[in-house]
Amino acid sequence: MNLSPEILSLRDDTVALRRDFHQHPELGFRETRTAGIVAERLRSLGLSVATGVATTGVIGLHGDAFGRAVLLRADMDALPLTEENEVAYASQNPGVMHACGHDGHTAMLLSVAKILSQTPAPRGVCYKFVFQPAEEGGGGARVMIDEGAPRDPEVAVAVAAHLWNDLPVGKLGVRAGPVLASADHFVVTLTGKGGHGAMPHQTRDPIVVAAELILAWQTIVSRNVDPVDSAALTIGAVEAGTVANIIPDRARLKGTLRALSPATRQRVIDRVETILKGVTAAHELTHEFNFTTGYPPTVNTGEPTEVVRQAAVETVGAGNVVEQDLVMGAEDMSFFLQQVPGCFFVVGSRNEEKGLAAPHHNARFDFDEDALLVGAETMVRAARKLASQLAADGED
Ligand SMILES: [Zn+2]
Ligand SMILES: [Zn+2]
The missing domain is CATH 3.40.630.10 (Zn peptidases)
Incomplete structure (x- = not known):
């Protein structure tokens, strides 16, 4: 030294x-x-x-x-x-x-x-x-x-x-x-229609849609990001429901996005929103997407x-x-x-x-x-x- x-x-x-x-x-x-x-x-x-x-x-x-x-x-x-x-x-x-x-x-x-x-x-x-x-x-x-x-x-x-x-x-x-990566955060609120757990056909279940979204988003890093580049998408919080036999009206997901380049960062953000719109529309739910831009x-x-x-x-x-x-x-x-x-x-x-x-x-x-x-x-x-x-x- x-x-x-x-x-x-x-x-x-x-x-x-x-x-x-x-x-x-x-x-x-x-x-x-x-x-x-x-x-x-x-x-x-x-x-x-x-x-x-x-x-x-x-x-x-x-x-x-x-x-x-x-x-x-x-x-x-x-x-x-x-x-x-x-x-x-x-x-x-x-x-x-x-x-x-x-x-x-x-x-x-x-x-x-x-x-x-x-x-x-x-x-x-x-x-x-x-x-x-x-x-x-x-x-x-x-x-x-x-x-x-x-x-x-x-x-x-x-x-x-x-x-x-x-x-x-x-x-x-x-x-x-x-x-180091960028770090952005988002909160998604899914609104469906609650009802009896035994009569799901009368509801629009936000929990099933939340589950589908979480998995669909996993394809972003694996399918939309160049394998030699890097990104991370994590859903760190899932909030929905109270008891076993009630389908709730709403579900909320909180996630963080990380990327090493501005272009990949933008691509991941765009895909999160596109998938969100498609999946919720397919299941006749509405959604709110609150995105917080963090560090580049x-x-x-x-x-x-x-x-x-x-x-x-x-x-x-x-x-x-x-x-x-x-x-x-x-x-x-x-x-x-x-x-x-x-x-x-x-x-x-x-x-x-x-x-x-x-x-x-x-x-x-x-x-x-x-x-x-x-x-x-x-x-x-x-x-x-x-x-x-x-x-x-x-x-x-
Ligand atoms: Zn620190
Ligand atoms: Zn530090």
């Missing part, structure tokens, strides 16, 4: 910050304490700081405010979960826990900001440190974009890191193209991803940089990557020997804090490379 003295000198501070955030987790759009500390830290580094972006988001600038920006992003929110870890820095906020590692992301990016702000940014370039609220479902990134985060100064490239317990500490995962697929752009890969290789050595696994989970960094080229990479943070191996979103989730240094080092290296590229482009 090739950690610079400047990163190593920040070890204690980074870990202390992370533990402080861990002890005081806050849910999406309510990260007031965390945002307060972030803003104060950034100001103490001499950065120009905007607060209250998307309610609790914070943006710090270092460099040419009229130049082109390298955006570095961290998410600050925790999850509604009761921590089961028995550690000194366990959550003091019952029912709320940093179980995804966003406490680490925030601490890590503050250390990155500290290092990058110690030297002038290249000519015509600005580092934009974005601390966003509500990654876990709230789409804080979307709100920050709506409030102008990619402008003033104009963002040319964006990078974010996620601590990753699927990978051991000391490894980094980088991948060009899609890395997270898609990394080629060039900046190669820059991050190079930074990763310099930090941990080529043998420790792996092709990031495709995962059907979703991330709202995807909204930034829809706007500008960039890269979302993962930082191995599992350590079996230290008992730090629980999965993300688990009540026993915790990670090896050495990962914070690896992630910060990689981000600093990548940011510097991207900034000098922008400066060089500006001189052409």
